Amino acid sequence: MTDLILTPNIDGVDDFYAELLAAHEGLTKEDSDALNARLVLVLANHVGDREALSQALKAAEK
Amino acid sequence: MFDDRYTLAYKRYPYKKSADQDAASPVRHPVVVMGGGPIGIATALDLGRQGIPTLVLDDHEGVGMGSRAICFAKRCLEVAGRYGCGKPMVDKGVVWNIGKVFNKDDQVFEFNLLPEEGHEYPAFINMQQPYYESFQLDRFEELQKDGAPIEIRGKNRIDNVEVHDDYVTLEIMTPDGPYTLEAEWLIGCDGAASPLRTMLDLDFTGKVFQDSFLIADIKMKNDDFPTERWFWFEPTHGGGASTLLHKQPDDVWRVDFQIGWDVDRKEEMKEENIRRRLDAFLGENVQYDMVWSSIYTFQCKRMDSFRHGRVFFAGDAAHQVSPFGARGANSGMQDVDNLGWKLGMVMRGEAPDSLLATYNYERIHGADENILNSTRSTDFITPKSEMSRLLRDAVLDLSEKHEFARPMVNSGRLSVPCTYDGSPLNSADALDGPARSRPGSVCPDAPLGDDFLLSKLGDKFILLTIDADAPDMIEESGIQVTRLALSTTDDKTGALRERYLGDNDSAVYLIRPDQHVAARRPSFDDNQIRAAIRRAIGKE
Ligand SMILES: Cc1cc2nc3c(=O)[nH]c(=O)nc-3n(C[C@H](O)[C@H](O)[C@H](O)COP(=O)(O)OP(=O)(O)OC[C@H]3O[C@@H](n4cnc5c(N)ncnc54)[C@H](O)[C@@H]3O)c2cc1C
Numbered sequence: 001m002t003d004l005i006l007t008p009n010i011d012g013v014d015d016f017y018a019e020l021l022a023a024h025e026g027l028t029k030e031d032s033d034a035l036n037a038r039l040v041l042v043l044a045n046h047v048g049d050r051e052a053l054s055q056a057l058k059a060a061e062k
Numbered sequence: 063m064f065d066d067r068y069t070l071a072y073k074r075y076p077y078k079k080s081a082d083q084d085a086a087s088p089v090r091h092p093v094v095v096m097g098g099g100p101i102g103i104a105t106a107l108d109l110g111r112q113g114i115p116t117l118v119l120d121d122h123e124g125v126g127m128g129s130r131a132i133c134f135a136k137r138c139l140e141v142a143g144r145y146g147c148g149k150p151m152v153d154k155g156v157v158w159n160i161g162k163v164f165n166k167d168d169q170v171f172e173f174n175l176l177p178e179e180g181h182e183y184p185a186f187i188n189m190q191q192p193y194y195e196s197f198q199l200d201r202f203e204e205l206q207k208d209g210a211p212i213e214i215r216g217k218n219r220i221d222n223v224e225v226h227d228d229y230v231t232l233e234i235m236t237p238d239g240p241y242t243l244e245a246e247w248l249i250g251c252d253g254a255a256s257p258l259r260t261m262l263d264l265d266f267t268g269k270v271f272q273d274s275f276l277i278a279d280i281k282m283k284n285d286d287f288p289t290e291r292w293f294w295f296e297p298t299h300g301g302g303a304s305t306l307l308h309k310q311p312d313d314v315w316r317v318d319f320q321i322g323w324d325v326d327r328k329e330e331m332k333e334e335n336i337r338r339r340l341d342a343f344l345g346e347n348v349q350y351d352m353v354w355s356s357i358y359t360f361q362c363k364r365m366d367s368f369r370h371g372r373v374f375f376a377g378d379a380a381h382q383v384s385p386f387g388a389r390g391a392n393s394g395m396q397d398v399d400n401l402g403w404k405l406g407m408v409m410r411g412e413a414p415d416s417l418l419a420t421y422n423y424e425r426i427h428g429a430d431e432n433i434l435n436s437t438r439s440t441d442f443i444t445p446k447s448e449m450s451r452l453l454r455d456a457v458l459d460l461s462e463k464h465e466f467a468r469p470m471v472n473s474g475r476l477s478v479p480c481t482y483d484g485s486p487l488n489s490a491d492a493l494d495g496p497a498r499s500r501p502g503s504v505c506p507d508a509p510l511g512d513d514f515l516l517s518k519l520g521d522k523f524i525l526l527t528i529d530a531d532a533p534d535m536i537e538e539s540g541i542q543v544t545r546l547a548l549s550t551t552d553d554k555t556g557a558l559r560e561r562y563l564g565d566n567d568s569a570v571y572l573i574r575p576d577q578h579v580a581a582r583r584p585s586f587d588d589n590q591i592r593a594a595i596r597r598a599i600g601k602e
Pocket residue numbers: 096097098099100101102119120121122130131132133134191218219220221251252253254257277358376377378379385387388389390391392393394
């Protein structure tokens with residue numbers, strides 16, 4: 001069981017952010033929302049760890 | 063017929079009639095620089111120090127009043143340092159390390175830039191552009207006194223050019239009427255609106271952002287504001303959609319309000335309206351005088367090519383970026399740094415014309431990197447779509463509690479010099495060394511006793527050896543390359559090892575006159591180094 005990483009962990013974070021925006025470019029809001037939903041599921045599967053996923057849900061809460 | 067387009071902060075080169083104006087036939091000059099802004103003057107400093115006669119023609123008589131640039135980054139200062147005017151800039155400038163980011167009205171986080179130790183120049187300074195230009199002009203006059211063949215003519219406006227195979231004809235307007243000159247080389251440093259581009263009918267393409275910013279430089283009367291950079295995303299004080307507060311010398315602060323696209327410029331520029339925004343932002347009790355204000359819109363554009371035969375473009379004339387990340391003047395200085403030695407060698411017959419083609423390659427690479435970075439900052443500050451805004455706001459929300467999101471907050475990325483990866487002047491990397499000093503990179507500075515490494519490089523080719531044998535001087539293709547022999551036993555801080563050796567016991571670096579790495583290897587090899595020299599001057 002691993003703790004959720006909440007310190008900077010992406011190399012070239014500006015590149016990643018730009019790629020994320022580019023993926024949304026030209027989409028309607030609805031399609032964008034759907035893309036985000038799929039992305040969450042893909043990333044969650046990559047993380048796998050149940051405990052980390054629960055922590056992630058907490059971290060994203062307001 | 064000769065009205066100023068802007069007010070002067072300092073009159074530095076009043077119009078004087080030149081003998082050229084009465085010459086029977088056009089006088090020919092080796093190099094003419096069009097424009098006496100920061101980039102034009104720097105060009106004259108670079109070429110003048112090489113002894114190349116350089117004439118600057120400017121349509122004004124000194125330094126413009128508008129502050130514009132306030133943030134001058136390390137590389138820019140290092141280049142100015144090499145020209146002999148870096149020190150007074152650092153003495154005058156303000157150094158800051160603490161930044162605060164606010165979302166709505168709450169501080170979301172604070173950061174400390176913690177600049178890396180062991181550099182002669184700070185990561186950057188804040189200073190009004192007119193000071194920057196004045197220090198360069200002081201140096202210009204000093205060099206003139208020492209006999210450098212450089213000259214600047216005020217109220218000399220270039221109105222027309224005709225480009226020939228090996229020279230350019232210039233039609234110049236002065237208060238005494240027009241005259242004609244010829245130049246073997248013309249360098250266009252005539253700013254973002256470049257009349258030269260128009261005269262040559264050359265494109266300037268890219269992106270215009272649908273937003274405008276109101277800048278106000280104000281002098282605080284009750285001065286208890288800290289020397290920090292504060293950035294607000296969507297503050298509710300009503301001053302602007304984003305707001306930046308930044309310290310400059312002389313108790314002057316720069317305030318930047320994002321005010322939207324459809325604004326009535328004339329109305330917004332009225333002092334009472336600027337004060338209304340400022341008061342909403344600062345609170346009623348803060349007393350200040352207005353020093354300068356302006357509204358700007360911005361664009362990220364560049365020319366397709368920075369060279370057209372005998373004509374070069376440098377600075378804003380060649381490329382324009384949004385101000386986020388302070389890459390305008392900073393990148394213009396790197397243009398000059400790049401062009402100076404190449405043009406010098408070609409003019410002296412030491413290198414073929416193909417060396418000049420690499421100015422285009424390397425500086426377009428630099429311009430694209432700067433445009434990319436400043437476009438990203440702009441997109442973060444002024445999101446273009448609903449989703450982009452949602453993601454931006456999510457980053458800001460998360461950054462309050464979670465460190466990971468802070469590097470994603472992009473209110474401008476510090477200007478760092480471009481690495482010329484893939485440049486035709488680079489030799490293949492033969493050292494498994496630190497990535498930051500790979501061929502194409504600008505040499506990172508390092509302390510050497512009481513001195514610094516960069517002050518020993520520059521102006522000519524250097525063979526830097528660290529615990530490696532090599533001849534003290536190599537002559538190749540008419541170029542003399544002198545050795546700078548260093549040893550890790552003198553490297554008290556370990557910076558040299560960390561920045562140049564990595565896990566290697568020794569290294570040999572071939573360094574260009576602009577302090578960029580051309581080649582590196584673990585040890586000296588006569589054939590390889592000679593090939594690298596030929597390559598670095600465009601002969602291979
Ligand atoms: C609000 C704002 C903030 C900025 N902040 C920063 C910052 O923090 N850091 C940074 O690095 N950059 C910054 N910049 C950019 C910076 O100001 C410019 O990149 C810089 O001034 C460009 O210098 P230049 O010499 O290329 O052009 P200019 O400074 O525009 O100089 C051009 C010169 O050419 C002359 N000229 C024009 N036409 C003719 C003609 N026909 N004949 C003769 N002469 C002519 C002009 O009079 C002028 O003297 C900022 C810009 C703005 C607007």
